[in-house]
Amino acid sequence: MVKFISKRLVQMFLLFVIFLTVLFFLLEAQPGDLSQQYIGNPDIPPEAKAILAERLGLDQPLWGRYMSYMRNFFTGDLGVALSQYPTSVSSLIVERLPRTLVLFLSATLLAYYLGFVTGKVLAWRRGKATEYMLTLGGVGLYTVFYPWFALLMIWGLGFTLSNWLGLRVFPIGRFIDTNEWTGGPFTTNQVFSRMIWVAALSMIAAAVITFVARRRLEYPVAIRVRNYAFLGGVILPFAYFVFVASDMRPYALDILQHTMLPVLTLTLVAFAGIMLLTRSSMLETLREDYILTARAKGLSEKVIRDKHAARNALLPVVTSLVLALAFVISGGIITETIFSWPGIGRLLFDAVILEDIPLAMGALSIIAVLALIGHLIADILYMYLDPRIRYQ
Amino acid sequence: MTERVDLEEPAAPGIELPQAPGGGPVVQEPLWRIRLRLLWKASRRNWRLFARNKIGLVGLGIILTFAVVALIHPVLMDRVWDPAIYHPVKGYDAPVAEYTVVEEVTDEFSELTLQEAQIRSNPFVRVGDVLSIAQQPAPPSRTHWLGTDPLGRDVLSQLMFSTRAAFLLGGIAAFVTVFIATTVGSIAAYYGGWIDSALMRFADLVLLVPLIPVLIVVGALFSLTLPLLGVLIGVLSGFGGTAIVLKSQALSVTVKPFVDAARVAGGSNRHIIFRHIIPNVVPLSFLYMMFTVTEAISLEATLSFLGLMNVQMSWGLMINVAHSQGYLLSGTSFWWLLIPAGMAVTLLAAAFFLAGRAMDEVVNPRLRRR
Numbered sequence: 001m002v003k004f005i006s007k008r009l010v011q012m013f014l015l016f017v018i019f020l021t022v023l024f025f026l027l028e029a030q031p032g033d034l035s036q037q038y039i040g041n042p043d044i045p046p047e048a049k050a051i052l053a054e055r056l057g058l059d060q061p062l063w064g065r066y067m068s069y070m071r072n073f074f075t076g077d078l079g080v081a082l083s084q085y086p087t088s089v090s091s092l093i094v095e096r097l098p099r100t101l102v103l104f105l106s107a108t109l110l111a112y113y114l115g116f117v118t119g120k121v122l123a124w125r126r127g128k129a130t131e132y133m134l135t136l137g138g139v140g141l142y143t144v145f146y147p148w149f150a151l152l153m154i155w156g157l158g159f160t161l162s163n164w165l166g167l168r169v170f171p172i173g174r175f176i177d178t179n180e181w182t183g184g185p186f187t188t189n190q191v192f193s194r195m196i197w198v199a200a201l202s203m204i205a206a207a208v209i210t211f212v213a214r215r216r217l218e219y220p221v222a223i224r225v226r227n228y229a230f231l232g233g234v235i236l237p238f239a240y241f242v243f244v245a246s247d248m249r250p251y252a253l254d255i256l257q258h259t260m261l262p263v264l265t266l267t268l269v270a271f272a273g274i275m276l277l278t279r280s281s282m283l284e285t286l287r288e289d290y291i292l293t294a295r296a297k298g299l300s301e302k303v304i305r306d307k308h309a310a311r312n313a314l315l316p317v318v319t320s321l322v323l324a325l326a327f328v329i330s331g332g333i334i335t336e337t338i339f340s341w342p343g344i345g346r347l348l349f350d351a352v353i354l355e356d357i358p359l360a361m362g363a364l365s366i367i368a369v370l371a372l373i374g375h376l377i378a379d380i381l382y383m384y385l386d387p388r389i390r391y392q
Numbered sequence: 393m394t395e396r397v398d399l400e401e402p403a404a405p406g407i408e409l410p411q412a413p414g415g416g417p418v419v420q421e422p423l424w425r426i427r428l429r430l431l432w433k434a435s436r437r438n439w440r441l442f443a444r445n446k447i448g449l450v451g452l453g454i455i456l457t458f459a460v461v462a463l464i465h466p467v468l469m470d471r472v473w474d475p476a477i478y479h480p481v482k483g484y485d486a487p488v489a490e491y492t493v494v495e496e497v498t499d500e501f502s503e504l505t506l507q508e509a510q511i512r513s514n515p516f517v518r519v520g521d522v523l524s525i526a527q528q529p530a531p532p533s534r535t536h537w538l539g540t541d542p543l544g545r546d547v548l549s550q551l552m553f554s555t556r557a558a559f560l561l562g563g564i565a566a567f568v569t570v571f572i573a574t575t576v577g578s579i580a581a582y583y584g585g586w587i588d589s590a591l592m593r594f595a596d597l598v599l600l601v602p603l604i605p606v607l608i609v610v611g612a613l614f615s616l617t618l619p620l621l622g623v624l625i626g627v628l629s630g631f632g633g634t635a636i637v638l639k640s641q642a643l644s645v646t647v648k649p650f651v652d653a654a655r656v657a658g659g660s661n662r663h664i665i666f667r668h669i670i671p672n673v674v675p676l677s678f679l680y681m682m683f684t685v686t687e688a689i690s691l692e693a694t695l696s697f698l699g700l701m702n703v704q705m706s707w708g709l710m711i712n713v714a715h716s717q718g719y720l721l722s723g724t725s726f727w728w729l730l731i732p733a734g735m736a737v738t739l740l741a742a743a744f745f746l747a748g749r750a751m752d753e754v755v756n757p758r759l760r761r762r
Contacts, residue, residue, distance in 0.1 A: 011593075015596070015597050015600060018597060019597070019600075019601070023609075026609070026610065026613060027613070029613075030613040030614060136447075139742060139745065139746065140738070140742065142745070143686060143690070143738060143741045143742035143745050144738045144742075145690055145693055145694075145707075145708075145734050145737035145738045145741065146690070146694065147693075147694055147697045147698075147708075147711065148697075148711055148730070148733075148734030148737065148738070149734075151711070151715060151720055151730065151734075152730075152734070154720065154721075155720055155721060159721050172721075322599070322600075326599075326600075326602060326603065329602045329604075329605070330602060330603060330604035330605070333604055333605055333608070334604065334694060334698075337698065345605070348605055348608060348609070349608060349698065352608050352609060352611070352612035352700070353612075353699075355612065357612075357613075360609055360612060361609070363605075364605050364606065364609050367602050367605045368600075368601075368602060371600055371601075371602050372600065375600060
């Protein structure tokens with residue numbers, strides 16, 4: 001297993017180097033070179049131009065430029081963001097990364113869980129009216145033009161619903177309400193990182209309790225323990241901000257409120273694809289002989305569905321995590337752009353609009369790293385689920 | 393496939409066939425006619441399978457409707473519509489509508505409050521006056537069936553014009569994808585060994601490329617035109633996921649007896665790949681053509697919505713204009729700016745997706761209903 005993972009790691013590193021190389025040649029191939037773009041820009045001080053020219057090694061031959069590009073990247077020196085001079089690219093990325101991660105992770109997890117459960121039930125009810133309606137709705141959501149859908153969500157849930165209720169349920173766009181934060185005792189990232197830590201720790205605790213319960217306890221008791229553990233895991237972060245860190249509460253609530261609509265939108269679209277996939281995978285599994293055997297044994301429908309069919313139908317769904325990941329990353333970038341959510345995707349888009357090439361390259365590389373890590377996680381998960389791979 | 397079926401096809405009844413020395417009938421019909429007849433038969437059978445899936449038929453119907461719309465537009469521009477008014481990019485028209493100035497607005501299409509009238513016309517109007525105001529964007533009327541956009545251009549004309557662009561893009565992307573994917577897949581499956589693993593590792597790499605962010609950066613560095621985008625999508629999709637799927641199909645073809653037979657008969661590698669393997673992979677590749685078109689359409693719309701495409705007019709651009717001019721939150725009163733373009737992208741993409749799924753049942757017998 002360790003061998004498998006380390007082999008994958010080496011492969012991924014190579015892939016990443018190739019990706020960076022392609023990026024480099026893309027930069028080289030653009031009309032004019034990087035320094036030319038900034039020569040005429042009066043906003044950039046001359047010393048910055050000199051540093052830029054030296055960093056990019058414009059006096060060197062192609063090979064030298066390539067080497068300095070790679071060296072800069074792997075020493076963590078991503079250069080200076082020209083549109084926000086003199087902030088370094090890496091500090092901008094560090095600031096934005098947690099927000100993007102939260103958006104991606106929560107949307108992926110929610111979409112997977114909901115999609116799998118719905119798809120399972122859909123396949124079980126093949127031919128009923130609910131199946132047709134939900135499948136059609138799923139295809140609609142799956143193929144909907146995503147930016148348009150996000151705009152409709154802003155208009156419908158963010159604007160019309162708020163007007164109608166007279167209450168701002170889903171704020172439109174941005175990460176925080178700046179009016180409430182001016183003069184406040186915390187910075188955004190302080191509150192946000194506290195939120196992430198508390199949520200992550202309570203979720204890990206719930207997972208550990210579930211794991212131990214599965215190993216130690218009888219089956220029905222273990223299920224009950226799991227349910228309580230996850231309920232507790234969800235309630236605990238809220239309780240923390242209500243009782244323990246009550247001075248952060250309004251700020252945390254503000255962030256949470258701004259997070260809901262983007263996450264909901266991205267989840268809905270990613271959910272549809274996973275639901276459709278689970279449905280077709282379940283339909284294939286239901287045709288297997290062991291399902292017939294299970295029926296002949298007189299097992300209850302629910303046990304056949306959840307223990308015999310769904311477990312095996314899960315495999316192709318997990319394989320599609322890689323594809324779903326690509327979907328979530330692309331969708332996440334559009335989400336960030338449309339909801340003005342200051343994450344990596346927004347950073348990339350703004351950098352591109354402002355022609356800030358170092359920042360755009362940095363953001364793109366980080367997105368590629370995220371994709372690679374997701375790929376690795378999918379591989380490990382797959383290995384865990386499919387013993388045929390584990391014991392190769 | 394054709395080579396094998398030649399023998400199974402019985403000769404038409406009622407025709408006296410000359411006997412070959414071995415005793416079997418000699419087919420005198422030219423080969424191309426046999427092939428054509430077989431093709432006709434196969435497509436009729438496939439059509440029957442396809443037509444069983446009603447949702448797929450709906451998808452096909454939507455695609456055909458869009459195709460007709462795309463074909464009609466140049467004719468309309470030529471014969472019926474005045475280019476000065478109806479040109480999707482350069483046209484301009486601001487229909488004049490009459491408004492009554494009132495205290496309280498009950499009908500927003502014919503009445504204005506005093507304050508708004510003072511802003512939009514002149515400061516000296518009074519309640520009860522009837523004003524003629526040029527509308528831009530104008531609501532749907534008999535001259536503009538879907539109204540005009542914030543720059544006074546006809547929305548219907550834009551919509552129809554963009555349909556052609558969508559088909560062009562989808563066609564290029566699909567063709568490039570299938571061309572590359574069948575070649576790569578067949579070569580990898582036929583030769584195996586290091587060629588196979590090199591091509592498949594490369595496919596893994598391409599599969600990992602986060603498409604939208606990369607295209608955003610490419611759009612910033614180069615001028616992205618429709619054909620260029622089509623080729624880019626085709627290359628990325630052809631070397632990536634589609635190649636992997638088609639390789640596994642080609643692999644199941646390479647182990648068939650007729651490949652061995654062709655080799656024994658002295659067929660060269662190139663002959664076997666191009667005459668025996670690729671023709672058997674192509675049906676499945678048509679399926680991926682459909683999915684590539686779906687992807688290409690929504691990618692193009694996304695990129696032009698973000699303002700990164702170098703196109704005259706497209707559905708994404710129409711939404712971009714409506715959004716950037718601030719008509720998003722005005723809600724349903726300006727529905728014709730956002731709804732038709734968004735629906736067009738969604739419908740056409742969904743139609744290709746649904747037709748693709750119906751086709752999936754034709755080429756994958758496993759999926760057919762019990």
